Amino acid sequence: MINTSLFTQQWFRILLALVTGACGTIAFSPYNFWPSAIISLGGLLLVTLNRNVLQASCLGFFWGFSLFGTGINWIYVSIAQFSGLPDIFNVILVIILITYLALYPMLFSILLIVLWPRVNFCRLVLGAPVLLLVTEFLRSRILTGFPWLEFGYSQIDGPLKGIAPLLGVQAITFILMVISGLSVYAIEKRRLLPAVAVLTILVLLYPLYSLHWYEPQPERAIDVTLVQGNIAQSIKWEAKQVISTLDIYLQHTLKAIGKSKIVIWPESAIPENEMLQNDFLTKLDKQLKKGNTRLVTGIIDARPTINGYHYYNSIIVLGESIPYRYPSKNRYNKHHLVPFGEIIPCSSLFRLLSSLFNFPIFSLSQGDYLQPQLRVANMNLTATICYEIILGSQVRDNFHSNTDFLLTILNDAWFGHSIGPWQHFQMARMRSLELGRPLLHSSNNGITAVIDATGMPQAQLPQFKCDVLNIRVIPTKGMTPYARVGSWPLWIFTILVGVSALVFDHFKQIKFLI
Known part of the structure; x- marks a missing residue:
């Protein structure tokens, strides 16, 4: 279990949140380093381990601020060149947007701690993917939506791309968080089996790319x-x-x-x-x-x-x-x-x-x-x-x-x-x-x-x-499975996983108390 004196300090976790948040931008074009998505999402899970709600919300916000601050700061170019506003207003507008977007990883972190307070498999591998999908859905809908930098897109040249014709890009985002959760679980519990599971998922899903539905x-x-x-x-x-x-x-x-x-x-x-x-x-x-x-x-x-x-x-x-x-x-x-x-x-x-x-x-x-x-x-x-x-x-x-x-x-x-x-x-x-x-x-x-x-x-x-x-x-x-039915199978599966993770985790807590 991770318990070094340095890692227990909040300031160090904030620094790690900033680094791993920025790392997420490298997963997207033009950098196209797809493993960086796993590192970034894993960083979000890692920094919120053994934190209370207030601490986790702070860490989720800084992670999100770093991701969007490095990933969409290009919006300043259009605002500065064409808005006609003074520079200080241009900077403020960009900061407001980045701050708003950072609220969604913050919400993710809060819900993760509230719903799954204990660090276990249910929280990292089942609950986290469900909450990520929910908060990303909200980000894509509220105030007309801004689904930019959704991590599933980073895999267009990666081993998970074959999932897209089956269930859409959101399913890739879900599986990325499963992989990230397994990675953090392996680190936290010092177990080899979750790490093997990560490699197994990547190897088994890669051949889906060879299936052509058209x-x-x-x-x-x-x-x-x-x-x-x-x-x-x-x-x-x-x-x-x-x-x-x-x-x-x-x-x-x-x-x-x-x-x-x-x-x-x-x-x-x-x-x-x-x-x-x-x-x-x-x-x-x-x-x-x-x-x-x-x-x-x-x-x-x-x-x-x-x-x-x-x-x-x-x-x-x-x-x-x-x-x-x-x-x-x-x-x-x-x-x-x-x-x-x-x-x-x-x-x-x-x-x-x-x-x-x-x-x-x-x-x-x-x-x-x-x-x-x-x-x-x-x-x-x-x-x-x-x-x-x-x-x-x-x-x-x-x-x-x-x-x-x-x-x-x-x-x-x-x-x-x-x-x-x-x-x-x-x-x-x-x-x-x-x-x-x-x-x-x-x-x-x-x-x-x-x-x-x-x-x-x-x-x-x-x-x-x-x-x-x-x-x-x-x-x-020809029609891909996603073209035929859309995201409904994914959302039904997500709801079932979320409910199962809550019930199973609650059952384990009761059993532990007995």
């Missing part, structure tokens, strides 16, 4: 062109830049007409509302149709209503057999809007701040949660825009058995030369693996790529370069 359709392979415009965010929405921006995308697209069946432009590639660009879109639609090429592009839709305009972050399709006419039905409107980026919560308060600091207030409208697939060149595309690709349940709920490709268009220019776009790309890869479909991943400044049905990049463009990706993509068919 069937390629090479006879339906299609030529696709993805255009990466690399438009600087600082000038993207300037009115005088609209013509030059459209010219960049148009020149690259004209070369593909008649050669590629589908051309894809990224999120809001046309930096003006759809109605104002109606003439341009109509002419381009006719030109595309002559070459039997379709264009999928991001655009802002300013939809007139009796209460003024509703603005949508949209995807539209040009070049199909039915001539383009606003508002065409073959479109997708973004559902999950990013707080402060696309929608302003507590708008009255922020209108006051806007008047004080002279920064603009603008909110988009939500599209429906469930929307029809895009129909492009006789292919069915399940579409998402930017942040939505990390919302596994939303993507799955819009997925159909006849889906040929997944599509996401995005603009990560907000995050500069940070690790943010790489983490985003890593999570997008997980959607392909879960659902067994290739993903067309179109970005303004990178990472533009095509991801195959195993979650592996088939081809990609370098970041921060105006370039074109021409590739032949093979659609797939």
Whole structure:
């Protein structure tokens, strides 16, 4: 049993919590050291051994603050460059966000001590995975949700990736905590068997990766062109830049007409509302149709209503057999809007701040949660825009058995030369693996790529370069177990494990007292 004089001191445990929390960031892209996830989660369990509720809550908070402080500090880049706020406010906003996110590991630590006060197998190997899944679920839902840095994503290139098509990324997170709990149990009890169990789990689960739940359709392979415009965010929405921006995308697209069946432009590639660009879109639609090429592009839709305009972050399709006419039905409107980026919560308060600091207030409208697939060149595309690709349940709920490709268009220019776009790309890869479909991943400044049905990049463009990706993509068919039933089996299993761990631990305590 761990009981050294140094380890019993709270300050040392806080230091260890900070180190292992930061270690978690290394598990994710672009570092991709997947064992670091086990080290980090094991660190959280280790520092809370033999602590009371107050001490454990403090340690859980510092671990979370370190994880999110090192893992999502890239948010400062977008806030500092584009908010127009004084630097001190930018720093405060980032600290507030990191502090909020750290509350979830803190809650995890509190519940772990309260429900399983004794250090035993029930607490470390059964209770901890259940509580991690519950607190991560809450983090992905409360205040519109922020499921960034969920540890299951770190295994997209690890031995546990084969679990994703079966039960989804959350199941990988669950098993990672089981492995971490067994590791800490082996250290705490000085037993070899739990350590052997860790290796056994990794060895037994690794072959699942070789199971393919989909069937390629090479006879339906299609030529696709993805255009990466690399438009600087600082000038993207300037009115005088609209013509030059459209010219960049148009020149690259004209070369593909008649050669590629589908051309894809990224999120809001046309930096003006759809109605104002109606003439341009109509002419381009006719030109595309002559070459039997379709264009999928991001655009802002300013939809007139009796209460003024509703603005949508949209995807539209040009070049199909039915001539383009606003508002065409073959479109997708973004559902999950990013707080402060696309929608302003507590708008009255922020209108006051806007008047004080002279920064603009603008909110988009939500599209429906469930929307029809895009129909492009006789292919069915399940579409998402930017942040939505990390919302596994939303993507799955819009997925159909006849889906040929997944599509996401995005603009990560907000995050500069940070690790943010790489983490985003890593999570997008997980959607392909879960659902067994290739993903067309179109970005303004990178990472533009095509991801195959195993979650592996088939081809990609370098970041921060105006370039074109021409590739032949093979659609797939078939339904993975996760695509069929979602996360319900995992949650039923989680509830059963949690209840069993509580009952068994309570029974052992009674037996001990007798």
